[in-house]
Amino acid sequence: MSSTLVIKQPQPVMEARDSDEWGSRICDCCQDVPECCFAFWCCPCFACKTTKAYGQCLCLPLLDIFGCIPVTTMSMRVSxxxxxxxxxxxxKDCLYATCCTSCSWCQMSREMRRRKIQVVLVSAKNT
Incomplete structure (x- = not known):
């Protein structure tokens, strides 16, 4: 009996910071109307999609259902x-996550699309 282990190595990416401000305001839904409609009508699905694109567990935002403060939304904003x-x-992250959950997810999605920066690797070596 033999088993094969396949390892997919991530590619190193150089981090570039272009601004220390959000690329859009919390209520700039007119920048992407279909995305904001999706977030408004089905926020849990949109949050899961955005979390997956960010590189985290797909179902992580579903934990927000169990609390009065959406800690997953808040922690994603902080991250x-x-x-x-x-x-x-x-x-502010707590305020936006609690009072404007779908707008907060839209803002994070727009920011990811605007920055287009992959996860930064630390101590990556070329072999």
């Missing part, structure tokens, strides 16, 4: 701010 070097506070 995105950290990854892209965007200024902001956890207090």
């Amino acid at each position: 995105m701010r950290q990854r892209y070097g965007i200024k902001g506070t956890m207090c």
Whole structure:
């Protein structure tokens, strides 16, 4: 009995920071109307799609259903701010995640599309 282990190595990417601000405001839904309609009418599906594109577990946003503060939405905003070097506070992230959940997911999706930066590898070696 033999087994084969296949390893897919990620490619190193150079990180480029072009701004320390969000590329769009929280209510800039007119920039992509179909996306905002999708987020408004089916926010859990849109959140799962965006989380998957960000490189996290597909079902992670479904945890928000069980709490009064959507901690997954908030933590995704914090993570995105950290990854892209965007200024902001956890207090604002909590406010947007709680009061404007679908708009918050739309803003994060627009930011990912605008930046088009892949995950940065640390200590990547060429062999």
